[in-house]
Amino acid sequence: MKWLLLSTLAVLLALAIAEGEVWEEDDHEVLIRSERGAKNQECRYAKGAWTECDSKTNQRSRMLTLKKGNATNCEPTKTMQKKCKKACRYEKGAWAECNPQGQMTRTDKIKAGSDSSCEQKREITKKCKTKMAKPTKGKKAARRNRN
Structure with a gap:
């Protein structure tokens, strides 16, 4: 900023x-x-x-x-x-669970005092982070076992 x-x-x-x-x-x-x-x-x-x-x-x-x-x-x-700067301020909602397409959404509601021309709600969508499987034995564990 x-x-x-x-x-x-x-x-x-x-x-x-x-x-x-x-x-x-x-x-x-x-x-x-x-x-x-x-x-x-x-x-x-x-x-x-x-x-x-x-x-x-x-x-x-x-x-x-x-x-x-x-x-x-x-x-x-x-x-x-x-x-002009449009004064649209929103209260962030909670993220929903990931859908089958690998995306999640949240709905934000407008805050009081925002510009009257702003949308009352906005929906944000983003890709879900994929969790990588943890290896059963990492490199550090293998080194410890050798010593």
Whole structure:
């Protein structure tokens, strides 16, 4: 999970640098520099709330409003967009016995507070692990008997 977050941040940073802007974000504001290290061209923006997810584009957006910076160098507002993450959380059920086809299934039920567009139940199927027969005398036992 950490590698996914770090790689996403690296991609976003690379895109911002490629466009000639460097973005830094904390809990309260977004700092945008027009060139890396250019302190005199900083634009600080207050973050608005995220919109609801647009089901057609699977994206949501937030408005950034200029908080501090030169009005000639900084845009008065900017829009950030990101993909929506479907919030489907499930309570895992118990695995059933293996069927004749060598598969087992479990049924998971949706947890309270999940997205209303999520399925109420989901069924997971996987192959059963085959148990290997234990040898009657292993190599260690044979060596012990020789000594």
